[in-house]
Amino acid sequence: MQVKTDEALAEAAILIASRRQTAALKGRAEEEKLWLYLRTLSYFVHATGQVYRFEDALTRTEPTEQRHVSARLRAHKNTLAQPAVELLLHTLGETPEPEQKPVLVLIALLNFIAETGQLDDVEDFFSHHLDHAPVAIAHFTRHEEAEAWLKGVAEPPSPARILIGDEYFQFWYDREDNTRGMYRDYPIEPALEALTARGIPSQRPSFATRAEAEAWLMSHPANPYSFVAIAGEHYFAVHHPRLQRHSLHHVASALSAWEERKRAVEREAALEATAPSDGTRE
Numbered sequence: 261m262q263v264k265t266d267e268a269l270a271e272a273a274i275l276i277a278s279r280r281q282t283a284a285l286k287g288r289a290e291e292e293k294l295w296l297y298l299r300t301l302s303y304f305v306h307a308t309g310q311v312y313r314f315e316d317a318l319t320r321t322e323p324t325e326q327r328h329v330s331a332r333l334r335a336h337k338n339t340l341a342q343p344a345v346e347l348l349l350h351t352l353g354e355t356p357e358p359e360q361k362p363v364l365v366l367i368a369l370l371n372f373i374a375e376t377g378q379l380d381d382v383e384d385f386f387s388h389h390l391d392h393a394p395v396a397i398a399h400f401t402r403h404e405e406a407e408a409w410l411k412g413v414a415e416p417p418s419p420a421r422i423l424i425g426d427e428y429f430q431f432w433y434d435r436e437d438n439t440r441g442m443y444r445d446y447p448i449e450p451a452l453e454a455l456t457a458r459g460i461p462s463q464r465p466s467f468a469t470r471a472e473a474e475a476w477l478m479s480h481p482a483n484p485y486s487f488v489a490i491a492g493e494h495y496f497a498v499h500h501p502r503l504q505r506h507s508l509h510h511v512a513s514a515l516s517a518w519e520e521r522k523r524a525v526e527r528e529a530a531l532e533a534t535a536p537s538d539g540t541r542e
Contacts, residue, residue, distance in 0.1 A: 264315075265311055265312075265314065265315040265318065266311065268318075268361070268362075268365045269302045269305075269365065269369075271361065271362045271365070272298075272302065272362040272363075272365045272366050272369075273299065273302060274362070275362040275363065275366075276295050276298055276299045276366075277299075279291075279295050279351070280292055280295035280296060280299070283295060290343075291347065293340075294340065294343055294344045294347050295347075296386075297340045297344055297386050298344055298347075298348070298366055298370075300382070300385060300386040300389070301366070301369050301370065301373065301382060302369070303385075303389070304373075304378075304381075304382050304385050304386075305369070305372075305373075306419065307385075307389075307394075307395040307420070307421075308395065308397060308417065308420065309397055309416070309417025309418050309419060309420030310417065311418065311419070312415060312418060312433075312435060313372070313376070314368075314369065314372050317368065317371070317372040317375070318365075318368055318372075321368055327349075327352065327364070327367070328371070329345055329349070329367065329370075329371065330370075330371040330374045330375055332374045332375055333345060333370060333371060333374035333375075333379070336374060336379050338379045338380070338383055339383065340383060340386065341370060341373075341374065341379050341382075341383075344370065345367065345370050348363055348366050348367050348370070349367075351363050352364070352367070391483065391484060392484050392499075392501060393447075393448060393484040393485065393498045393499060393500060394421060394428070394447035394448065395420075395421060395502065396421045396422055396423045396428060396500055396502070396503060397417060397420045397421065397422060397502065398422045398423070398503070399422065399423040399424075399500075399503050399505060400422065400423070400424050400425075401424075401425065402424070402425070403424050405424075406422060406424050406429065406431075406442065407442075410431055410440055410441075410442060411440070415433065415435065416431065416433045416440060417433075418431065418432050418433035418434075418440075419431070419432045419433075421445060421447065422442070423500070423503070423507055425507075426507040426508055426509055427444065427507075428444070428445040428446065428447055428448065429442045429443065429444055429445055430442065430443055430444075430445040431443075446517075446518055446521055448485075448496075448498055448509070449514060449515070449517075449518035449521075450518075451485060452485075452496050452509065452511070452514055452515065452518070453515065453518060455485065455487075455496075456511060456515065460487050460494055460511070461487055464486075464487045464488055464489055465480075465486075465488045465489070466488070466489040466490075467488065467489065467490050467491075468490075468491060469490065469491070470490055470508060472490075473488050473490050473495070473497070473508065474505075474506065474508070476488075477497055477499075477506045478506075481499045481501075481506070482497045482498065482499040482506060483499065484498060484499045485497065485498055485499070487511075488508070490508070493510060493511075493512075494510075494511040494512070495508045495509060495510055495511060496508070496509040496511055496514065497509075
């Protein structure tokens, strides 16, 4: 079912892109902003691992309720949610019934976020997500802790990123067959590569120990990245506001791992390009 939900959100994204472009071409800046806000809703549910939760909300919505707007949404003083739902209702009214599904999905998405008390979180995500590091929803000290959590939770958030130590991992869960797993992810390495290419600042905070660096960063959070020195080595500090912590990435090691990952991807692509198609296999 998650695949179907992703497909529905993808159809909604196509509608948003078209309507946003039209608003931009006609100089309707406020309307364009609202379409951008609606596009962010899908990013938010994916980044926070709530696709299945939204799917359940969709499943519970009767056809007669699809045009219903949550009372909690109408009562909320959020500066963007209310005009966004009014825009969707207007769009629904001018859209032929066979083409209304993406609009109804977006109304349901706004209702879901309102009913789960996340309107303020979405507003903050919309305003600041480009200034924040990629979202990690949990932190674990050791890999075994993350594995135990992933296996022990009845329905883990999916898909979502977590931190194990200072490394990002992507984890996933398939409700259909109850399979789940995780793999190493590299969402910040491109930013690290680009920033180091410009040169690591010569004036940067320097600390004797990691504990000293962490204590200083708590009162001087990176926004969202900054370089620090620990015991003479360069580190990349990444701020995770949701987790109220920083991860610290040894620059030389992180860049080396990223180069190896890029080489592995290139090797995989080359093998796929040279592999015979099914019709030519012997």
